[in-house]
Amino acid sequence: MVSLADVRAWDHAALDEVFSVLQIRTQILIHDGDDYGKIVPVEGWSGPAADNAAAQHKTHMQALDAYAAGAAALGKAVGQASDAIVAVQSAIYNADELARKYGFAIADAGGIADAYAGKQPPPDLNPDDRERIHTQLVDEIAQILRTANDLDADLASVLDRAAAGQFGTGNESTVAAAAADGLAAPGITASEPPPNATPSQASAWWATLTPAERDILIRDRPGTVGAMDGLPGSARDRANRAVLAQQETDLRRQREDIQRRMNGLKMSDPQQQTEHHDLQSQLDRIDGRLSELDKVGKALAQPGSRQLLVLDGGGDHLKAAVASGNVDTARNIVTFTGGFGSSVNGDLLDYDKRMDQIRQDADDLSERYGHGGKSAAVTWMGYDAPQSVDVLGTGKAEAGAGKLAPFLQGLDASREGDPARQVALGHSYGSTTTGIALRHAGADAAIFAGSPGIDTGNITDLKVPPGQSYVLKNDGDPVATSGWFGKDPVDMPGVHHMSTDRSYPADGPPLDATSGHSSVDQYLRPGTTSQHNIAAVVADTPAQLTLQDQPGFEYRMPGGR
Known part of the structure; x- marks a missing residue:
């Protein structure tokens, strides 16, 4: 030895x-x-x-x-x-x-x-x-x-x-x-x-491997490399893109084979009718997965830099995480987790668009008021979000947190001695998932939007520095007032209540109010106080926040007013 x-x-x-x-x-x-x-x-x-x-x-x-x-x-x-x-x-x-x-x-x-x-x-x-x-x-x-x-x-x-x-x-x-x-x-x-x-x-x-060894592993074992939390985003992206292409090729080949078999069946034969029905079910599943993979491909093709950090085909629905910006070099990284009903097929493109805008706005705020560092924004859809009555329990949140926590830890570990400032952002059921994950993985700041609760009544249970937890709660948001999964974060000592009302920055146009529960159409919508506040937390420019803190819901406006 x-x-x-x-x-x-x-x-x-x-x-x-x-x-x-x-x-x-x-x-x-x-x-x-x-x-x-x-x-x-x-x-x-x-x-x-x-x-x-x-x-x-x-x-x-x-x-x-x-x-x-x-x-x-x-x-x-x-x-x-x-x-x-x-x-x-x-x-x-x-x-x-x-x-x-x-x-x-x-x-x-x-x-x-x-x-x-x-x-x-x-x-x-x-x-x-x-x-x-x-x-x-x-x-x-x-x-x-x-x-x-x-x-x-x-x-x-x-x-x-x-x-x-x-x-x-x-x-x-x-x-x-x-x-x-x-x-x-x-x-x-x-x-x-x-x-x-x-x-x-x-x-x-990974740090002990030679560049040639890394290249060989990405070429020969892309599924292993792409799935490993703790590896650089650039390596995971290369590997996962290879897996994406291979899965699409394999599924299209399977689809052609099934279609040929279906075309050769006689629908007048009851036994062949049954076989046709079974093959059609297989075809529908393949078409569904191809549609999911297509959404990932379209997200990666959006203007600007993208990294495919997660591509998990296990289970009934595809799971993925797409980063806008470069998680290997960004000064700030925000990771967004969606909630009830969210899926790669239905929401990835809209989430990615909104997170990319938050990244751009954070870069602008950082350049104007902060340290000037760049940000990266991750749309993390790496868990099976509840799609039905399973939203009433924490089972999916706990399982999701078991995947989100090592993902967040991996973003830190991959940066060696130069970790980024990490912000964890969760909406609705995704805020519950994020809250549970933050009991195990640390973040420099946390934002809970439209939250039904974070499965604790004490913010100190989370591995987040004091004073770096924030909540957004729209008027007319029934989920955020439900307290279904614990105490409303608005009422937790040590959590900043950020405004979602109309506001008037000192050096820019008015920002619109948001209402209701939607993430894409409300909490994350550009030109709103809510979205501006998220970007300000990501950029680490606290003077640009509009807070509605207790007691008395006294406003603190951008610029310190």
Whole structure:
């Protein structure tokens, strides 16, 4: 077993030199070996001596083939190992930097020491952030050592096999062919992701892979990569787009096959009528799924940058998450969760349009009044939202929160030591889902719109900093007044009540009031006080909020009025 000190001391430059020498020696073997292969048989030479020479020549050629195959395989493995060492040592460097930033130090034995043990950390180091980073560092060191041990074992295996002459068939027609066989043999393989990986563990695993290994995984196992919370948005997007295309191709092929079978049936035959009915049901399901995939494709094709972060075909309905902007580089990320009746087929395009506008407005507010950082807006439809009487219970919300929480954690973990400011936004039943998720995953701010309750009466149950929870409640919204899933967030101490009335910003046109329960047509509608407030929370420009806080519902207008 290798130690962290061993990995720190590994010299990839030495392997680069070995790689260069092996390439040169392999080319010499190929050139001289194939020349040697041509000297026998000698024209006109026959008899016992010729037969003996031919036998010896064949033995020599088999040895040359084994040498060339082994040298080619070893050269490939050494080159891969050198690249892998760079990736692993880069992961160590990044872990060291992250540790220093949060007041930790990584020992050569792999332990993590607290620089502030017994002392009070500086006030800018949030205790919750330090706890999260400590967990992340533990996962990163464990994965670095896991990858390093896999690498060490793989390279040792190639060395042993090359020494034993186990590469190539020994019956290639030329030495060049033998070298090609050796080059085609498996060399250093990417380490497998940890089983049941947490977002932090998945991020740590990805960090230890070389760019070539990542590309191969996205190409060969897009479903695995696309589904892993904790991986960069760019990687998940590439993988999920590949899955999207493959699913569409497979479904269209299945549809054509079913249609051919249906066309060949005789409707006058009762048995074939039954078969026709069953096939029609299959066809309807396929058409429904194709329609859902089409909506995802149309969302990705909208103007501006989009990332496909989730594509889950399990269950009766497709689940997806589409980001407007770049979650890998954005300073702020808002994740929106819809509620009762929401679906990819019915709502993704409208939700995406509204969230994209919020992103643009947040960028404008940030540029004018804030830190100038860019935002990304995620439309998260990664759970089976209730479609019927199941809306009366929290079962779907709890199941959805079980998926939303690791998604939010993954957005943080994928950013290494540069996490974005995360805002969780939930509407209606989606606010209940969001509230439950925030008991397990942290966010820098939370917004509950048209909420029937967040399954708790105490905002401190959520992993949200004090003063960073907000509620929007329209006049005439029966769901928001129901208190079906707990205390109305408007009445919770520590929750800011943002106005949805008509308002008059100091430096812009009036903003319209909203009413009723709709998300797309009301709470998220551009040009409204509600939508403006959401964008201001995302942009982290609190002076631009219009609050209606208790006591007395006293307005605080944009600009501090």
